[in-house]
Amino acid sequence: MTDELQTQVHDAARRARVAAKLLATANTQDKNKVLLAMADALEANAADLIAANERDLAAGREANIGDALLDRLALNEKRVAGIADGLRSVAGLPDPIGDVRRGSTLPNGLELRQVQVPLGVVGIVYEARPNVTVDAAGLTLKSGNAVLLRGSSSAEQSNLALVKVLREVLADNDFPADAVQLLPCHDRASVQHLITARGLVDLVIPRGGAGLISAVVQQATVPTIETGVGNCHVYVDRAADLDMALRILINSKTRRPSVCNAAETVLVHQDVADRFVPEAVRQLITHGVTVHGDKRAAELVEVTPATDADWDTEYLSLDIAMRIVDSLDEAVEHIGRHGSGHTEAIVSDDVRAARDFVARVDAAAVMVNAATSFTDGGELGLGAEIGISTQKLHARGPMGLAELTSTKWVVWGDGHVRPVS
Amino acid sequence: MTDELQTQVHDAARRARVAAKLLATANTQDKNKVLLAMADALEANAADLIAANERDLAAGREANIGDALLDRLALNEKRVAGIADGLRSVAGLPDPIGDVRRGSTLPNGLELRQVQVPLGVVGIVYEARPNVTVDAAGLTLKSGNAVLLRGSSSAEQSNLALVKVLREVLADNDFPADAVQLLPCHDRASVQHLITARGLVDLVIPRGGAGLISAVVQQATVPTIETGVGNCHVYVDRAADLDMALRILINSKTRRPSVCNAAETVLVHQDVADRFVPEAVRQLITHGVTVHGDKRAAELVEVTPATDADWDTEYLSLDIAMRIVDSLDEAVEHIGRHGSGHTEAIVSDDVRAARDFVARVDAAAVMVNAATSFTDGGELGLGAEIGISTQKLHARGPMGLAELTSTKWVVWGDGHVRPVS
Known part of the structure; x- marks a missing residue:
């Protein structure tokens, strides 16, 4: 047979x-x-x-x-x-x-x-x-x-x-x-x-x-x-324009939650956490998103407690993990450990922070002040796409x-x- | 352990x-x-x-x-x-x-x-x-x-x-x-x-x-x-300059027989076989090469009889297989069946034959009126090489x-x- x-x-x-x-x-x-x-x-x-x-x-x-x-x-x-x-x-x-x-x-x-x-x-x-x-x-x-x-x-x-x-x-x-x-x-x-x-x-x-x-x-x-597995992060830097960060986060998570370029985790620099996190969670909830937050986020606003598994989960649904980090270094380190090499975004007005993030994050696409949703053959000007490669050989990205x-x-x-x- | x-x-x-x-x-x-x-x-x-x-x-x-x-x-x-x-x-x-x-x-x-x-x-x-x-x-x-x-x-x-x-x-x-x-x-x-x-x-x-x-x-x-397996062919077309063909054949075979860009088979168009084959075999023997010829070659000059296995053998030694073909089509077909996708050469003064060969032969490198030995990172201007890929993904050739x-x-x-x- x-x-x-x-x-x-x-x-x-x-x-x-x-x-x-x-x-x-x-x-x-x-x-x-x-x-x-x-x-x-x-x-x-x-x-x-x-x-x-x-x-x-x-x-x-x-x-x-x-x-x-x-x-x-x-x-x-x-x-x-x-x-x-x-x-x-x-x-x-x-x-x-x-x-x-x-x-x-x-x-x-x-x-x-x-x-x-x-x-x-x-x-x-x-x-x-x-x-x-x-x-x-x-x-x-x-x-x-x-x-x-x-x-x-x-x-x-x-x-x-x-x-x-x-x-x-x-x-x-x-x-x-x-x-x-x-x-x-x-x-x-x-x-x-x-x-x-x-x-x-x-x-x-x-x-x-x-x-x-x-x-x-x-x-x-x-x-x-290999195509299409995306555990994408949005990192909100200490020097982020927080309104911009909010727009990028909401778009990255909710535009089409079932696709691989959707954000699955938001990392927030501790210096802006108390100003950003409560409003971000409020808006995410308004958009129907369940926020799985770490302990520090939970101190600022009510969230579903995150477990270790959340950092590695590609939800493909209206869920997002949230973690507060001490520094850009810790964000880069978190992404290096948990990312799938698809798309990573930083929101920051600090040139040095943005360049550092771009240089050190190892992914098919790195966004500065733009939503993860742009990783797409049509959007990036390829005309069409047959898939999004997350491997390094032959083709990477759309x-x-x-x-x-x-x-x-x-x-x-x-x-x-x-x-x- | x-x-x-x-x-x-x-x-x-x-x-x-x-x-x-x-x-x-x-x-x-x-x-x-x-x-x-x-x-x-x-x-x-x-x-x-x-x-x-x-x-x-x-x-x-x-x-x-x-x-x-x-x-x-x-x-x-x-x-x-x-x-x-x-x-x-x-x-x-x-x-x-x-x-x-x-x-x-x-x-x-x-x-x-x-x-x-x-x-x-x-x-x-x-x-x-x-x-x-x-x-x-x-x-x-x-x-x-x-x-x-x-x-x-x-x-x-x-x-x-x-x-x-x-x-x-x-x-x-x-x-x-x-x-x-x-x-x-x-x-x-x-x-x-x-x-x-x-x-x-x-x-x-x-x-x-x-x-x-x-x-x-x-x-x-x-x-x-995948690197470095080369079953390379030299095809001597009916419109070949036979002196040029001989120089290219001898260089492709004998320059460094142990490397992957060395020729392992010569295919000769039947229209030039009686003029080319005896002299080619004579010069190959002078260079210490054993010629494994098919029946039609054996009718023209004394050769070691080729077996089916010879067409698929990467000798990496002073041996070469020789076959007389009816047409360029038959040469392309032979290469398609037995080649390893490394380097294939045609010797011809006929533009149409050369373009046809280039278009139809599927290999990392196709040479027109040049020796197979040129498939090399240094020669092709890459400066250096870490190997010669014979696969199609990511890198092909040096x-x-x-x-x-x-x-x-x-x-x-x-x-x-x-x-x-």
Whole structure:
């Protein structure tokens, strides 16, 4: 049984490799044409897509998956249009393939260029939201990669319907349909087979909770990129403008509490704690946030007592941990111990404090007087994102099209040979 | 016993993390001063280093490790001076840390920069040559990283002596000595502990044979970069200048047959085979090369008959496989099946053939009318190299200082919050 599934996954990967070879040399105009046609086809097939989605929703309601998940899963006319617009905006982005990262002519006349090329076959493992299916297909296609999509079983009908439309458009435009493939989603083992298909798959990006990501990273023999776990901090410095700090804190926590760039802990310098903490807690509560405060915060205002576990918790909900620190050093030290390397923010009018924080905090993004919510491919000008990397290798922070590429040195000579040194 | 070794490796990694935090903010002048002081100290201690090396050589002779290995292991005044000069040249290279990869100011006034930062703690696993110990320490120091060196037991005395000198210089210059540490080398398990020290080590680079690299990649939970396996091809096109092809072939094969950029297979277009093959085989034999030819080559000239295994063999010796192909397509297909993604060369005066080969061959470097031997950090203008990556993620081809860095988004605002979309 498992062997059959492995064969299925490996065969899909082999077909993807063949497709990837064709995609690698596809030109930008043709790729954009396909992306726009995909967008139109999704809108034209909206009724079918919504009907398929309704079957997933019915199964989800039966399984009591909860309103939040049902909402993330749901498709309607407006959401289908939004997904289609996403493809149109990817079509409008510059093609990363063929870009020259660096180049020169050596004294001996050799001409060097390091050119961006596709990675090849990219696997994406993700959870409920069907829009990821189309976003991932669009970004990988634009960057010349074939994609293996491993969505969740709760979105199976929606994903099958979406991928059917995308593959028909590929075939109609003389592109290989196997550039976009959906892997079996009922057995966890299909993830296992994907992440161990060394030599067949060039990269796997797990998008999901800490459990999925850690399992993938532990077991993978294929290169992977960790994404999306964010235990982000807002540090309110002694020299902070406290009104600004409040706005940044509220926005960082409450804008979308379920996403990885939301703040999970606020650290407050002791010198401003008595002025900042009571008002901050009051406003957080007004916004529906539960504040898990340390003992010193509890001396200033009523809070839920924080435990040690709170410092390491990515709530992804309307909860925030609060700690009062003696100094910027202690804030940096706390972040070094508990942060996940995603996004860290300082609020301060003190240039030295801000520069010190930026230099010493080790994270994908460090914000000075700005909300953590800005760590996002769209906001940072990448045009789109396939995930937010919290690892240091290859890509760190939001991953756009360029992060889905590798490079190739292209060297033109005229009979050059290398002297024996 | 193993647990004790694990503790030893993990403790070293923890000390390296502390050192890395200090190195990350060290300025270029100070780092260069240390590099130059290291170079001077190695030369000043040459007698001690050579005496330590003599103990390794004596043990090696006793163990009959062979003349080639003994030669790679040996230190003398000239080689110590060469190693010191390597450090001086690293001091002269631009500092990659703090370089801005991209940056902009958003319409809302947020100022963005993506800045190069060190990776943190880098592990290097390598074999006999003691110069790697110093090269790796120099490159990691310049790029702000702490290094954990896991050399081979056959070079233990040399490595201990070298690292002692380097650490003394670090301490004398108010740098953390733990920026450079040598791991125990008598037990394979120390490699195992290094590559599974997730959270403590940011990158492991295995430098060595295919066996080591594959073991590391299979078992590692720490990010790794595959290096140095090269099954490189020279393709002699129907439109090749055959004199040029011969020079490139001889140089690619014989310049240094033991290194990964040496050619291991020559593919010859059938239209030029009868003119090229006999003379090529004659000259290869003159250079001491054994030619493992396919049946069609054997019809033209006497060769050692090639078996299927030859196409996949990285000889690293004065051997080469030879195959006659019907077309450029067949050459590209052969390389796709048997190449290791290192370096592939075409010799051709036909622009279309050359461009086609460059576009379709998937490798770290593709040469047109130039020898495979040019795939080298020094030759390609990187200044130095810590290995040649044959993987697609993070770094592909020669890895210099920039490839030992990650990035950090630094965002300066003035109270910016993100609107709810």
